[in-house]
Amino acid sequence: MDRASLRKQLRSNRQSLSAEQQLDAAKNVSVVVCGGEAFRQSQHIALYLASDGEIDPRYIAEAIWEQDKFCYLPVLDQEDHNKMYFQLYRPNTRLVNNRYGIAEPELDREKIVKAEALDLVLMPLTGFDEKGHRLGMGGGYYDRTFAFLKQATKPMLIGLAHECQRVEEIPVADWDVPMKGVATEKTFYG
Numbered sequence: 192m193d194r195a196s197l198r199k200q201l202r203s204n205r206q207s208l209s210a211e212q213q214l215d216a217a218k219n220v221s222v223v224v225c226g227g228e229a230f231r232q233s234q235h236i237a238l239y240l241a242s243d244g245e246i247d248p249r250y251i252a253e254a255i256w257e258q259d260k261f262c263y264l265p266v267l268d269q270e271d272h273n274k275m276y277f278q279l280y281r282p283n284t285r286l287v288n289n290r291y292g293i294a295e296p297e298l299d300r301e302k303i304v305k306a307e308a309l310d311l312v313l314m315p316l317t318g319f320d321e322k323g324h325r326l327g328m329g330g331g332y333y334d335r336t337f338a339f340l341k342q343a344t345k346p347m348l349i350g351l352a353h354e355c356q357r358v359e360e361i362p363v364a365d366w367d368v369p370m371k372g373v374a375t376e377k378t379f380y381g
């Protein structure tokens with residue numbers, strides 16, 4: 192299957208999950224992530240606000256705040272549509288909707304944190320395979336933002352997903368930046 196058809200199929204898989212399944216998955220993925228070595232060793236952790244049936248990292252955000260670590264969210268540039276930044280996310284951070292209807296901190300160029308300063312990035316995805324290949328929403332934001340990882344070791348990229356987003360093989364593109372692993376409601380693939 193080509194990337195576009197696969198993306199469509201896998202988005203429909205996650206959109207079909209019930210509210211109860213979503214809640215269970217959100218709790219379980221937080222246990223999988225927060226019990227792991229990568230999380231324990233990280234101070235500066237990026238995640239996302241769930242949309243379109245994505246597995247919800249909210250309990251991971253709560254654990255980050257409780258443990259006095261720092262949590263960050265992606266913020267899109269309204270002028271340069273190719274750019275994505277990261278800004279601090281606290282319980283009281285004011286959020287606005289981006290052009291895809293996803294809530295994000297209001298862009299403040301003085302508050303942008305360099306992607307290189309993050310320790311761990313928990314990435315949204317539409318599909319993944321056990322080799323760490325990722326299919327996103329098709330905007331290429333994460334691939335562009337983390338293209339520098341071909342020559343760097345930090346941050347560590349870990350995808351978050353429902354089991355129903357796992358496939359045998361994601362067709363790779365040459366710009367794809369591989370993930371170190373993927374956490375689901377069931378287990379860690381790494």
Ligand SMILES: Nc1nc2c(c(=O)[nH]1)N(C=O)[C@@H](CNc1ccc(C(=O)N[C@@H](CCC(=O)O)C(=O)O)cc1)CN2
Binds near residue numbers: 240242315332333
């Ligand atoms: N929760 C979450 N936040 C995120 C991402 C994500 O995948 N999930 N992103 C990860 O990159 C960035 C946003 N990227 C996105 C790219 C495309 C679409 C999207 O819905 N595309 C529509 C059609 C686009 C259009 O309106 O022109 C679609 O495919 O139906 C959404 C988000 C930053 N924030």
Ligand SMILES: Nc1ncnc2c1ncn2[C@@H]1O[C@H](COP(=O)(O)OP(=O)(O)OP(=O)(O)O)[C@@H](O)[C@H]1O
Binds near residue numbers: 194329330333338367
């Ligand atoms: N490093 C890069 N440099 C230039 N263009 C890139 C780069 N990475 C991705 N792109 C562009 O982004 C487009 C979308 O890529 P792709 O389909 O892999 O997105 P995605 O990983 O699904 O999306 P996202 O990361 O936003 O969730 C590609 O058509 C490609 O042209």
